[in-house]
Amino acid sequence: MSKLVLTEEETMLADMARGYLDGAAPVSAFRKMRDAGQTHDTKMWKDMADMGWAGVLVPEDAGGSDMGFAAANVIAQEMGKTLAVSPFLSTAVIAATALRQVSDDRAKAALAKIASGDVTYALATDEGIKHDPDATQMEARADGNGFRLTGTKTFVVDGAMADRLLVLARTAEGLTLFDIPADRAGVTRVQSNMIDARDAARIAFEDVEATGEDVLGQVDHAMDVLRPALRAGQAALAAEMTGLAAGAFGMTVDYLKERKQFGTEIGRFQALQHRAAHLWSEAEVTASAILHAGRKLDEDPDNAGLAVSLAKARATATATLAVQEGVQMHGGIGMTDDYDMGFFMKRARVAAEWLGDYSYHAEKIAELRGF
Amino acid sequence: MSAVQSTEEFRAELRGWLEANCPEEMRDGGLGEDATCWGGRNWKFTSEAQKQWLERCAAKGYTVPTWPVEYGGAGLTRDQEKIFVEEMDRIDARKPLESFGIWMLGPALLHFGSHEQKLEYLPPIARGEVRWCQGYSEPNAGSDLANVQTRGEDKGDHWLVNGQKIWTSYADKADQIFALVRTDREAPKHKGISFLLIDMEDAGVETRPIKMISGISPFCETFFTDVKVPKHRIVGEENRGWDVAKYLLTHEREMISGGGAGLSGGGRALGAVLAETMENGMGATLRADAMRCEIDALAIGLTLERYKDQAEAGQGAGDASAMLKYMGTELNKRRHELMMTAGGSDALEWDGPLGNRAGNWLRTKANSIEGGTSEVMLSIISRRVLGLPA
């Protein structure tokens, strides 16, 4: 497998992404969006598409840049550092990966629209309070040549703004994935008021019509298409969380160097030094798991499950620690809405749940390691 | 072994060689203190197979696979080394030889030694003929290592060494000691230390064992009374021994941290523990702890890998060895706590039904002390990596 060091292209991509995001999407921009009650920024997504990010996993013959999963992780990680908001994970990573499992003209056309930034997607799998695609209850009842979808999906990230939905439902012999427009008759979307101030929705489906054309992949075999997509999403989300942890940690270390108490910088106190050093160590170790997950997805996707779950579990634990220690070491100011640390804490909590929490992935690892 | 040989050719050849040369008895993973072959003039082989295995490996350079051929190694590239480790693991082969010479002195000599010193000292280490011990710590120089007071007086053609070392592991079994000796008492403490090589049979060297909580007594106090050390037995420059000492420590730290990580070995041991746990009707909490350990072990193993890749790509990992040492050893302690819990009362006897599990558990408590404590590692990270004020 390729080495666990960023290639020259990946380093350039990271530098470019950081340059763009520092200018266009600093944490202050996120604060403005939050204050204005906005959960997405259409102009920024257009910019990202122009830079090739929307098409990062779209094959070149469909107009994408096809840079691969490790590259997608690099972009997600940079986005995490400044809490940049975009439909990158839902659309460019998850939906694109699902669509590229299918080799027909319809999927190719959809991929082209993703790459150009003309279409956004949301993944509607969860129904309960925890991520668990296998437990899907939503019914897709056979009806003539097509299906009728009835049920409710929760925690559909980017669900209020997305143009299209990937919906997981139960058919006669298994699970089936549908790709339908979000405004189809019978679909009702209610945006949730999320702690991270981002878009997520509850979506009710009432006898929604889906044709055979709307099925992505094979009927009853959703997982063939969905599993790679989930893994790609989990890895990129883990990368985002690692960036988030780095962002929070950077603020914390800066604060340790400037805040004075007892006549000296608080960073001189060993009690804080050692906690900061521990946090850095955890982040270093997690960074390896992220890089490894990207390499596995690019080079040995069928066996990437362990690498991806490892990345998501470690990233969840590390980001959680980074924001908790971040608030604590900032003292009272860390608890204020005026200070940015709280944004990192709230985003980390939402990202920890999305696409499987620590124990969900620990269970996957235990299974794969024969526990 | 040529670097141009393809990795797959190398693997095939190595596999054949291992099949033909690794004795059956040496294919047991080599767990436990007794399975290790340390070499040296006092070494008694535990079996004919152990002797054969060492000799065959030494002849191929496989005791120190990455050292240059002229110094007793096999000159393997990093990709070949990876294959070497994989193939050894595949048949559960024991390491033919372990020693402080391989882990610590060898790398320091390769970096700081003269060509003559390398030729004189490295091949005997590789062949397991000379066993080294480490004379760093003193009663008042532990974490504050640069405070060593053992003194070397310049007598023209030799230094006259007087003083005491402590915690010198296996000093009573070693042939030679590499020691930090103060050769300039006026200079600031880091600047007046020299790195000397001393023969344990020299007149005036004496050792006394100290017993550990784990029941074994690898530790010694080592005393030097008017020991004459010839001038050519210095590594690096006079009074610049601290540079050598630090370089050696990074290797020691990497070696110690390796005990806790790795993608294969640790996982197997934990899996077995879990099976036991389930049989004993214990449950969810232990299993969850084991999963946490497993996740951390995998990620630390990958980090080791990443740092090696970085070093190869010319991106120095800096003070990363402090991080690996800290993370690796703390994990290893957690793992052994878990193994004790899983073992229940069976784990509480010396050499009970689970062998020396308790002894191994107690031994791991030293991991976060030896080679620099966890607290010292965290201080290194906070000052040198994070740039926090000292």
Ligand SMILES: Cc1cc2nc3c(=O)[nH]c(=O)nc-3n(C[C@H](O)[C@H](O)[C@H](O)COP(=O)(O)OP(=O)(O)OC[C@H]3O[C@@H](n4cnc5c(N)ncnc54)[C@H](O)[C@@H]3O)c2cc1C
């Ligand atoms: C199994 C084992 C094998 C060893 N083998 C060898 C060997 O072969 N050769 C050799 O030379 N030495 C050896 N050592 C010695 C080892 O290197 C020292 O024990 C170690 O460096 C710690 O020093 P100390 O024991 O004097 O503890 P101290 O330095 O006295 O430390 C006591 C406690 O204080 C803490 N502390 C000290 N200074 C600071 C600080 N600045 N900030 C925060 N906390 C601090 C430490 O972390 C520790 O918790 C071995 C030790 C062990 C346990």
